[in-house]
Amino acid sequence: MAVKLVFLGRLADLTGVSEREVAGPLDWSGLLDALQGELGGWLASDKVKLAVNGAILADKLDLQAADGDEIALLPPVSGG
């Protein structure tokens, strides 16, 4: 078991993959460490939201994910 990261939109282009597994548990600083600046300024940007198991976090700094959880990294939508 691990924490699954899902990269949406242009974030998948930056990482080169749409999903990745990292060791849990994972908090905000752990996520920063796991991505090692791969997303440039996007990860810390207000424009990128995080969802844990489909629920959007009001504040990314509150991130707490355990093994089996799925974290989606969501750049601004283009709309339908």
Place this chain on the structure above:
Amino acid sequence: MKDVRLLAEPFVPGSLVGPFTSAHPGLGGTCTFVGEVRGDANEVGGVEALELSHYEPLTLAGMDALADAALARFDLMGILLVHRVGELRPGEPIVLVSACARHRRAAIQAVDFTMDHLKSDAWFWKRERRGGEWRWIDPRPEDHADLARWGN
């Protein structure tokens, strides 16, 4: 009735609208909007393809909540909301919104409301290919202005 779908394959709008309309005997009117991928195959540098990606836990749930909001706000008998994902070509239907009501204004306004919300805050990420190059599409300011018409 409420019918909300994400489709990964091309669809024929009439084949969905027909049964949807038939499911509401006694209706006064049906309003349907079909959006297609804009493009001109003969245009140099024009759009060759459009790709929509989505995130299932948010995208379908968001569309379902939008359908509920339209049903709550307008006096409808039913609403049908269909959106494509995957790679599309110019001329292919990408979105379908249809509303049945006893009276026309509710149906017309519900479709307008639903489209404005879909265009600006639905969970889709789009990129288009021109001249063989893919480019991500950012939201347009006009889309947010359209949304503001509805007050929320």
